[in-house]
Amino acid sequence: MKFIAYTVKGLEQIAAGEIENNIINSKIEELGDKFVVFNADIHDINLDKLKTIDDIGIVILQLKKPKKLIAQDLVEEVINLNLTETTAQIQNFRNLDNTFSITLSISSLRIKKLDLQNNLATLITKKYSWEYTPLNHSNFDIRLFLNRKIGFVSVKLARESLHKRKYKEYSSMGSLKPTVAAAMIFLLTDKREENVVDNFCGSGTILAEAFNLGLNIYGGDIELLNVLNTNKNLTNLSFKNSKNIKQLDATKTNWPSNYFDLVASNLPWDKQVGVESITNLYIDSLKEYQRILKPNASLCLLVHKPQILIKYAKKYFPNHKIQSTKISFTGQSPTIVLIKSF
Ligand SMILES: C[S@@+](CC[C@H](N)C(=O)[O-])C[C@H]1O[C@@H](n2cnc3c(N)ncnc32)[C@H](O)[C@@H]1O
Known part of the structure; x- marks a missing residue:
């Protein structure tokens, strides 16, 4: 059966690797901005194991030449499908009531989204006698994901989006999306039991994903x-060691020298969490990370000013190789800078 995994732009390769490693006999078919299409047996999918994926849907239609489509074509294509078959497949995972919703992820196309949504909702209600819930997407959620190059219609497997984590009861200003935090840990290491530190922990998303x-x-x-x-x-x-999480200034901590194997941090940025000088913060916190890290340690830093960070990372970690990946989600485009020892 064909599935589509939705992820953050820039993390598609990591998401594809996670699918291959965790879903037995899965086969990646296609990969593009914010998505990975793969084949697998539905019974082999364990959603709890997928940490870098926002959502997974069963592909019910692949649209050819999406840039030529108008809203009416899309409505016809979807209404001609047999959605009753798909409800049976989703019920492998969860119970459904007789409500449905529609999610539109349409970019770079001149399609009036509200009209499309309303027409589709009216016709599906008529054909299946299901009730449409515009605000609740935890039911039978039909997603149209298209741009000028690709087009997929899918139905969401899980009730809640996979990026929502149950542990995350409290959020601070600038809190990170858990799937991005998990990807940062995957980039750093595949080992267990290493000591990782985040001196800019906010509400602790990176630490929670690392602990998991x-x-x-x-x-x-x-x-x-x-x-x-x-x-x-x-x-x-x-987690039992609450004394390991403390109030501190990342530029001068009292952590012991040469202690940690890894750093994973999402540094503050102007619009989100005010700081006096980003450059000074980058310099002083890198210097402090250099002091508390073992010589062959690695760092994964999410920043909004990568050029400045890389300049000073080269100074404080001269024996490391530096690699950067721009990502984008919820209107932000930060860069993941990976600083690994040779
Ligand atoms: C982008 S947020 C981190 C968000 C976090 N990853 C999360 O998921 O909640 C940056 C954090 O750095 C903290 N911060 C700013 N300057 C700091 C400093 N000098 N030392 C330690 N923390 C600092 C802010 O209070 C803020 O919580």
Whole structure:
């Protein structure tokens, strides 16, 4: 059966790797901006294991030449499908009631989304006698994902989007999407039991994802409220060492020297969390990370000013190789900078 996994732009390769490693006999068919299409047996999919994927849907239609399509064509294509068959497939995963919703992810096409949504909702209601819920997408959610090059219609497997994590009860300003946090850990290591530190922990998303993957976690934040929120979120994962998460200034901590194997941090940026000088913060926190890290340690930093960070990363980590990946999600385009020892 054909599936589509939706992910953050820039993380498609990591998501494809996760699919291959976790879904037995899966075969990647196609990969593009924000999606990975793959074949697998529905019974082999364990959604809990997929950490970098936002959502998975069963592909019910692949649209040819999407740039030529107008809204009416799309409505006809979808209404001609047999959605009753798909409800039976989704019921392998969860119960459904007789409601449905529509999600439109349409870019670079001149299609009036509201008209399309309303027409489709009216015709599906008429054909199947299901009730349309425009705001609740946890039911039978039909997603139209298209741009000038590709077009897929899919139905969501899970009730909740996979990027929503149960542990994340508290969020601070600038809190990171958990799927991005998980991808940062995948980029850093595939080992367990290593010591990872995040001195800009916010509400602790990176630490929570690292803990879930079996790493020993340490960190803190300059704001006490964020430290408390991180500890509350981590308690939801049965984390016991709350003393490892403390209020600190990332530019001068009291962590021991040469102690940590890894750093994973999402550094503040002007619009999100005000700081006086980003350049000084980058310099001073890199210097401090250099002090508390073992010589062959690796760092994965999510930043909005990669050129500045890379300039000073070369200075403080001269024996490391640096690789950067621009990602984009919810209107932001930060860069993941990976600093690995040779
Ligand atoms: C982008 S947020 C981190 C968000 C976090 N990854 C999450 O998912 O919640 C950056 C954090 O750095 C903290 N911060 C700013 N300057 C700091 C400093 N000098 N030392 C430690 N933390 C600092 C802010 O309070 C903020 O929580």
